[in-house]
Amino acid sequence: RLDRSFQESRGGRLTSVQHAHQGRVTPRYWTQPNAVFRPVQEQFELWLQGQSLAAATQNLYATVSRTALAWLPDRGVKNVQALSGSDVSAMVVFLGSRYQPGSMRTVVSALRVLCRFLEESGYGTGLSQAVPALFARRVASVGVLSAEGVAALTNSPDVTTSMGLRDRAMLLVGARTGLRPVDIAGLRLRDIDLPHAQLTLTQHKTGSVVTLPLLAEVGEAIADYLLNGRPAGGDDDHVFLRSHAPYVGLGPTDSLYWVASRAFARSGAVTQNGTGRGFRVLRASFATRLLADGTPLPVISGALGHRGITSAKHYLAADDERMRACCLDFAGIEPKRTWS
Template identity: 80%
Template sequence: MSRQAHPSDALNAVFRPVQEQFELWLQSQSEAVATQSLYATVSRTALAWLPERAVADAQSISVSDMSAMVVFFGGRYQPGSMRTVVSALRVLCRFLEESGSVTGLSQAVPAQMVRRVRSVGVVPADGIDALVNSTDISTPMGLRDRALLLLAARTGLRPVDIAGLRLRDIDWAQAKITLVQHKTGAVLTLPLLADVGEAIADYPLHGRPVGGEDDHVFLRSHAPYVGLRPCDSLYWVASRAFARSGTITQNGTGRGFRVLRASFATRLLEDGTLLTVISGALGHRTIDSAKHYLSTDETRMRACCLDFAGIAPRGTRS
């Protein structure tokens, strides 16, 4: 018989209880389950690294240790991901400070980190139509993929929420979709637009495998007929559509469902929709999460540029 490994097995006898107490403390902070898991992963890596720096226990962690830890994580993660990492480290420092182990550690963690190093990849409205219409609706897989693409393009739902959509989440009589977001744990209600509803209905009526017990709306096209995985399954649905239609994003990057989410937000911006409304439609907790979509509104961004009036040149090149 084999013993299944525990995620905290890499921690020694001193830091493993600290990790367990931290995870219990996270549960009391009303964070979403996905956020708790992410913070626990970062803290587990951090606590496992401390003995390499000759830190014996939690009480011995110094400000310089935390600074070195940020540098350590910087070598493991991309710049965009470091924003989440430093957030997790700040939460870990707050736990250590509240538990009385140490004081002043939070000062060693940067207050801000870059979120993106390039602009958001989006496609115009005609590009969205090309992606949706590239599917072969004479096949069950084509019916499914068309419904998936249209749902993402018209609602801006996250890929994980699209993959997790259940039959009970759709209220056909009231024409709305209500679900619990995987990332935030908050309830989100969206209108079920006519074209989206028709595409989703066509799939269970003419293409969805029958006889299965899985209640996910979208299932694998081959046995076992279970729900799709948001990472690889949905990516390949979008990637194939990009390849078939020849569609490329505005900045030439991205071929997944997050491009459709960003394109949805961009269209709302172009129509003059308030950022607070866009943030609510995308299921964000705060308006800050939607601000990076502002970079895609090129027309209004150009209006923010300053001229050189009042700036006297120091000299000219010969």
């Protein structure tokens, strides 16, 4: 969402990033600070590399900081030493006009980190105090599928074709492990331990290593694809490859979304709130099913690869039965009189 918002921002400069593994060029828009602020931006990006952050988080923070620093001359700020708390507050308002509301929580976090860097580097004091400590976040209800819906989805691919074998294996991995789409696309042959029935991989988002059980149904689907559907002769060690040349790993976003979207169309499966047609629905359904079975939240968080249980709390809203138990009656707060 941050990338899409950033691409829609005004005043960007168009560059191209060559994705050699897929033989395509994806346009991206970069807003660059001027000559005065560019050295500060470069120092910040080097500083981020030593902060034990995931690569994706570093890129997001760098993107937000570029946009913010490039705007400062419009504010009348001539150099970073002249930056004040009021300028930082105005920067929050400016960024709010560039990004979607759902992205602003991350944007504000990125700005706070930039201010902390500026303070540690001696460029100013009290800057981070001007960044809002809390930012309201719109939370939509989680779209999940019933067990029957998940079964219909995973059984929808045509397993008489190599693409069908691949799609079914990926859908089962998503449904039975809750892996993120980017991690399913990034699975390597060395990550699969069929004799010990487990998957061991480094998560793209957090950079941490996670080991997950490989259920027989999932292992059989992967083995079926590797033996009977995966293109031979290539040197790409990704588990799941394109079904047409060049036979390389799938893109982590668009490619997997269309795999899931086609399965939704074939099966007719619909989430309980009618939203979502991607692999994240399978992830949410997996977490909700664990909740319904009474699995403790820390265990679910570990299975999903979260750094803490806070991220897993988002799935509590989809547990209808336990949410009903939280409802309060009107005992003690009855109206004192009625209005006719």
